[in-house]
Amino acid sequence: MIRPEFVLTPLEMKQADAATIAAGTPGIDLMSRAGRAVADVAERVTARGGRILVVAGPGNNGGDGFVAAWLLAERGYGVSLGLLGNRDRLTGDAAKASRHWTGDIGAAEDLPFHEADLIIDALFGTGLTRNLEGAARLAVERMNMSGQPILAVDLPSGIDGETGSVWGVAVRAARTVTFAARKPCHLLMPGRAHCGPVEVADIGISPETLAATGADLWANQPALWLGALPRPGLASHKYNRGHTLVASGGATRTGAARLAARAALRIGSGLVTVASPPEALGVNAAHLTAVMLRGCDGPEGLHTVLKDERFNALVLGPALGVHANTRAMVAVAVQARRSLVLDADALTSFEGLASELHQAFRHSPTVLTPHSGEFNRLFSGHSDILDPPSKIERVRRAAFYTGAVVVLKGADTVIASPDGRAAINENGTPYLATAGSGDTLSGVIAGLMAQGVHAFEAASAGVWIHAAAGSSFGPGLIAEDLADLLPGTLRELLK
Numbered sequence: 001m002i003r004p005e006f007v008l009t010p011l012e013m014k015q016a017d018a019a020t021i022a023a024g025t026p027g028i029d030l031m032s033r034a035g036r037a038v039a040d041v042a043e044r045v046t047a048r049g050g051r052i053l054v055v056a057g058p059g060n061n062g063g064d065g066f067v068a069a070w071l072l073a074e075r076g077y078g079v080s081l082g083l084l085g086n087r088d089r090l091t092g093d094a095a096k097a098s099r100h101w102t103g104d105i106g107a108a109e110d111l112p113f114h115e116a117d118l119i120i121d122a123l124f125g126t127g128l129t130r131n132l133e134g135a136a137r138l139a140v141e142r143m144n145m146s147g148q149p150i151l152a153v154d155l156p157s158g159i160d161g162e163t164g165s166v167w168g169v170a171v172r173a174a175r176t177v178t179f180a181a182r183k184p185c186h187l188l189m190p191g192r193a194h195c196g197p198v199e200v201a202d203i204g205i206s207p208e209t210l211a212a213t214g215a216d217l218w219a220n221q222p223a224l225w226l227g228a229l230p231r232p233g234l235a236s237h238k239y240n241r242g243h244t245l246v247a248s249g250g251a252t253r254t255g256a257a258r259l260a261a262r263a264a265l266r267i268g269s270g271l272v273t274v275a276s277p278p279e280a281l282g283v284n285a286a287h288l289t290a291v292m293l294r295g296c297d298g299p300e301g302l303h304t305v306l307k308d309e310r311f312n313a314l315v316l317g318p319a320l321g322v323h324a325n326t327r328a329m330v331a332v333a334v335q336a337r338r339s340l341v342l343d344a345d346a347l348t349s350f351e352g353l354a355s356e357l358h359q360a361f362r363h364s365p366t367v368l369t370p371h372s373g374e375f376n377r378l379f380s381g382h383s384d385i386l387d388p389p390s391k392i393e394r395v396r397r398a399a400f401y402t403g404a405v406v407v408l409k410g411a412d413t414v415i416a417s418p419d420g421r422a423a424i425n426e427n428g429t430p431y432l433a434t435a436g437s438g439d440t441l442s443g444v445i446a447g448l449m450a451q452g453v454h455a456f457e458a459a460s461a462g463v464w465i466h467a468a469a470g471s472s473f474g475p476g477l478i479a480e481d482l483a484d485l486l487p488g489t490l491r492e493l494l495k
């Protein structure tokens with residue numbers, strides 16, 4: 001059974017380091033293993049005897065660089081090393097590591113980068129705390145302008161390990177070697193775009209030690225939720241695979257609901273019904289086949305429909321309209337205690353009224369699926385939610401505030417649960433940026449919850465499956481394609 005991949009913050013990584021050292025592994029051994037891992041990758045990607053320039057910084061990231069430099073020199077490469085600052089300012093393990101280097105030490109920013117076959121970026125790692133200025137900035141700019149491949153140690157210098165943001169300027173690496181576990185910056189944008197392929201080197205920090213940090217952030221991959229996906233058995237029939245209800249917009253705004261409805265059916269909801277305002281019944285009826293249709297006129301109509309307990313999952317939002325009526329429908333849905341997905345207009349209708357959603361969803365499984373514009377508008381005025389520099393922290397706070405699982409969509413979609421668990425998705429594709437893609441996602445998530453999948457797993461699986469389906473199509477993808485691509489992705493997952 002593949003274990004879900006932990007993603008550790010720099011602080012948790014430091015805790016894991018310290019615990020490993022406290023358990024008897026000297027810090028210099030961790031650094032030596034880190035440096036050796038860097039040298040091994042450098043050797044794999046550089047012809048023997050090639051020219052390698054190592055840019056070392058003032059901290060332990062630089063220490064890793066010193067270890068890699070002397071190992072590669074011993075292995076016959078032409079190695080030059082440049083240091084930011086001077087050698088006698090090095091402390092601790094970095095100072096120890098530097099003693100093995102017997103070659104010259106130049107100024108980091110003045111290395112002949114254009115002559116290199118490979119540049120090793122050991123300038124900064126997780127200890128960066130402010131924008132790069134002066135020689136540090138110059139070194140990064142010159143590395144990037146050299147046009148030569150850069151191997152980043154732990155993470156590309158200039159990237160913030162926790163948030164993935166850029167401290168003024170950042171290395172554009174061809175490849176990154178990190179240690180023990182990936183950090184958020186390897187998955188969050190723009191950090192991810194600076195890393196190239198990321199290799200995780202084992203430096204002797206055990207999985208138990210990583211888990212003991214209390215980390216509750218994962219890479220969103222099937223290992224995180226595959227076991228929670230429904231696998232229909234012989235006894236399955238449409239009535240025990242849930243019944244998803246999707247509220248439709250008015251006569252000229254019915255497509256979004258049908259996209260969500262078809263996706264819910266395709267992901268396996270036993271039954272799906274579109275709840276349609278009277279003036280749109282004809283339009284919807286003309287387009288629906290396996291998806292059923294019920295008249296539903298506003299909040300009162302929804303209250304009447306929901307007297308039927310069999311509707312156990314609900315999608316509200318796609319093209320529902322931004323107004324008080326939509327807010328009233330959300331209130332009816334919350335009262336009915338059904339699994340609930342709120343998207344688009346159901347979120348925007350609460351713009352500036354997020355306080356009405358405070359702990360509103362704690363009693364029944366609910367997933368909110370805003371994109372960043374909807375998120376920022378919904379929580380405008382709530383600086384405690386919008387201000388944290390970490391996207392993960394912002395989504396976690398929104399989840400805790402509302403009592404719902406929150407999916408903040410983007411190239412690096414983050415899913416967070418009120419209980420603190422979070423996942424970062426990385427299989428998204430630009431082709432999903434098309435009208436109706438979000439409507440489809442809301443149907444996928446609701447369709448999974450209709451089958452009994454819990455909210456966090458349904459949201460995480462839904463995001464991944466939706467992205468995988470989109471990626472399987474590629475250029476020319478439109479939302480209408482997505483639902484019919486889901487079976488292929490499910491077949492791959494469940495085989």
Ligand SMILES: NC(=O)C1=CN([C@@H]2O[C@H](COP(=O)(O)OP(=O)(O)OC[C@H]3O[C@@H](n4cnc5c(N)ncnc54)[C@H](O)[C@@H]3O)[C@@H](O)[C@H]2O)[C@H](O)CC1
Nearest residue numbers: 030031059060061124125126127128129130131132154179
């Ligand atoms: N288990 C592991 O992951 C291991 C990681 N290792 C490496 O250690 C670094 C973290 O080392 P640290 O010394 O904490 O930080 P940095 O090396 O990133 O350097 C920070 C250093 O630089 C100064 N500084 C901060 N911002 C700036 C700035 N804008 N301009 C100039 N100087 C700046 C700050 O004062 C610090 O002194 C980790 O990334 C790994 O590479 C271990 O080697 C092995 C185990």
Ligand SMILES: [K+]
Nearest residue numbers: 121124153157
């Ligand atoms: K680095």
